[in-house]
Amino acid sequence: MLDIKFIRENPEAVRQAIEKKGLTLELDKLLELDQEVQTLKRTIEKIQAERNANAKAAARAKPEERAAMIERGKEIGRQLAELEPQLRTLEAQLKQLLYLTPTLPWEGAPVGPDDSFNVETRVHGNPRTFLFEPLDHVALMEKNGWGDFERAAKVSGSRSYILKGDLMVYEQALLRFALDRMIQAGFTPMSVPSLTKEEALYAHGQFPAARDQVYAVDGGEVYLAGTAEVLLNYLHAGEILAETELPKTYCALSPCFRSEAGSAGRDVRGLMRVHQFNKVEQYVLCKADLDESNRWFETMLSISEGILQALELPYRVIEVSTGDMGLGKYRQVDLETWVPSENRYRETHSCSALLDWQARRAGLRYRDERGKIHYAYTLNNTALATPRILVMLLENHQNEDGTVNVPRAVQPYFGKEKLEPSA
Ligand SMILES: Nc1ncnc2c1ncn2[C@@H]1O[C@H](COS(=O)(=O)NC(=O)[C@@H](N)CO)[C@@H](O)[C@H]1O
Numbered sequence: 323m324l325d326i327k328f329i330r331e332n333p334e335a336v337r338q339a340i341e342k343k344g345l346t347l348e349l350d351k352l353l354e355l356d357q358e359v360q361t362l363k364r365t366i367e368k369i370q371a372e373r374n375a376n377a378k379a380a381a382r383a384k385p386e387e388r389a390a391m392i393e394r395g396k397e398i399g400r401q402l403a404e405l406e407p408q409l410r411t412l413e414a415q416l417k418q419l420l421y422l423t424p425t426l427p428w429e430g431a432p433v434g435p436d437d438s439f440n441v442e443t444r445v446h447g448n449p450r451t452f453l454f455e456p457l458d459h460v461a462l463m464e465k466n467g468w469g470d471f472e473r474a475a476k477v478s479g480s481r482s483y484i485l486k487g488d489l490m491v492y493e494q495a496l497l498r499f500a501l502d503r504m505i506q507a508g509f510t511p512m513s514v515p516s517l518t519k520e521e522a523l524y525a526h527g528q529f530p531a532a533r534d535q536v537y538a539v540d541g542g543e544v545y546l547a548g549t550a551e552v553l554l555n556y557l558h559a560g561e562i563l564a565e566t567e568l569p570k571t572y573c574a575l576s577p578c579f580r581s582e583a584g585s586a587g588r589d590v591r592g593l594m595r596v597h598q599f600n601k602v603e604q605y606v607l608c609k610a611d612l613d614e615s616n617r618w619f620e621t622m623l624s625i626s627e628g629i630l631q632a633l634e635l636p637y638r639v640i641e642v643s644t645g646d647m648g649l650g651k652y653r654q655v656d657l658e659t660w661v662p663s664e665n666r667y668r669e670t671h672s673c674s675a676l677l678d679w680q681a682r683r684a685g686l687r688y689r690d691e692r693g694k695i696h697y698a699y700t701l702n703n704t705a706l707a708t709p710r711i712l713v714m715l716l717e718n719h720q721n722e723d724g725t726v727n728v729p730r731a732v733q734p735y736f737g738k739e740k741l742e743p744s745a
Contacts, residue, residue: 422531425651446627466744492712512573527680602704
């Protein structure tokens with residue numbers, strides 16, 4: 323959410339962001355509501371001042387004047403009892419609208435209503451030319467006994483998977499490889515819960531807009547987070563950190579849960595889009611400084627590109643459009659990795675900078691050396707998400723005999739140079 327002062331002083335810039343992000347927020351209603359809140363606040367403050375003055379005067383008054391003043395005090399109390407709840411109602415309505423205000427996108431973002439306006443900015447590596455008919459990842463898994471989609475459906479329902487033998491070990495090796503890359507980059511490794519509270523989902527931005535993507539547990543007592551970002555972003559909620567404690571740089575491995583509501587019919591086969599997956603997440607909470615945020619954005623992006631290069635996978639870098647990046651984003655860059663069986667790139671990483679949009683929602687603040695309190699800036703990125711990346715690894719690195727080569731960088735983690743059929 324944006325700072326109401328910023329909105330008052332820059333209504334046209336906010337209106338432009340609403341337009342660029344294709345939002346339906348009624349800015350004029352928000353500004354009117356803000357005026358009403360300000361006016362009513364001033365009225366209440368005047369009445370409170372009168373009540374205080376009247377109480378002081380009553381204490382010093384002659385007995386014969388006191389009764390009238392006490393009566394006046396009761397009248398003022400009745401006025402306040404009526405106006406204060408009105409103010410609270412108006413403030414709650416204003417806050418709901420503020421929750422829907424967008425971060426202004428950076429000037430380099432392609433302007434457009436959806437992902438068709440995203441722009442490819444860089445390509446790394448070339449899709450392999452196979453000298454034999456390659457198999458898709460499901461066929462490779464079936465051929466080698468590396469999974470069991472039928473039994474997964476039996477035990478867990480749709481969009482589920484079971485990994486077996488070398489492929490199961492390979493997933494664990496990849497997650498540890500990605501975690502080590504994050505630790506080498508100086509990020510603090512964390513394992514965080516996937517069970518999260520509603521306020522953490524509001525602070526992240528998942529709520530209220532995309533509630534339907536999240537599984538509720540115990541009727542909403544807790545929820546299953548779709549990404550560790552939700553938990554990491556709420557770790558310091560309500561705290562006031564010292565500037566010297568910043569930046570907080572976390573990496574977290576956690577199971578992620580998504581209902582994929584609205585994805586019916588898309589990627590229904592295999593490992594691409596499932597209800598439960600694993601992800602090593604990158605998260606940074608830094609001071610409210612655009613240069614610093616931009617530096618962290620580049621750092622986080624280069625870590626993920628380094629991981630894809632170490633996995634010897636062809637990928638491309640995508641600058642995400644204003645209409646596709648979502649409400650809170652200042653900038654979003656996705657990495658898309660080549661899928662031979664689809665003859666196209668598919669998203670495997672998503673890097674975002676949100677300035678203080680999440681910090682305002684979560685109450686993430688810090689005190690600078692002069693004692694002034696600021697909302698922090700937050701960023702997040704994917705280090706590695708499985709099993710989706712297994713689609714690309716199996717298909718790009720397959721041999722004619724159906725075995726699959728393990729990239730050199732991961733061999734120490736996996737223990738072998740190839741994935742071999744299960745017994
Ligand atoms: N339903 C899913 N099944 C498998 N992998 C998924 C699914 N949803 C997302 N992912 C993987 O998780 C990555 C990050 O998801 S994201 O929503 O784009 N972004 C985030 O979650 C951010 N916190 C950055 O990681 C995606 O790029 C993709 O690789």
